[in-house]
Amino acid sequence: MAEMMYLGDDNWKCSICGQVVNTEYDLGAIYHDCKKEDVVESLASLVHDEWIEWSKDIASKEKLSEERLNRWKHYWIPYDELPEAAKASDRVWAVRAIEIAEKHGFTRRD
Numbered sequence: 001m002a003e004m005m006y007l008g009d010d011n012w013k014c015s016i017c018g019q020v021v022n023t024e025y026d027l028g029a030i031y032h033d034c035k036k037e038d039v040v041e042s043l044a045s046l047v048h049d050e051w052i053e054w055s056k057d058i059a060s061k062e063k064l065s066e067e068r069l070n071r072w073k074h075y076w077i078p079y080d081e082l083p084e085a086a087k088a089s090d091r092v093w094a095v096r097a098i099e100i101a102e103k104h105g106f107t108r109r110d
């Protein structure tokens, strides 16, 4: 479920798609129905899977500090089980991928 983060001056940002809504004249805008939640979450999960593959490969080939290896292992779990802050960093890439697709004319059917 998309949460709205307060930015100040009646501006709220969707935690999923990054869209900013203003509630100064439209209090209902806070109930942003995130149309991109499913695609953002799917792509963010892919971003996380790619990171797991990359980090496990690096960990198998290079001597990492114990601290870094333990930190990475902590995140070698399914996307759905990640803490919200980690999901947020994967969503940044998902939103960028969607922006590229939209720039090239891809749109949703619904």
Ligand SMILES: [Zn+2]
Binding pocket: 002, 014, 015, 016, 017, 018, 019, 032, 033, 034, 035, 036, 037
């Ligand atoms: Zn949204």
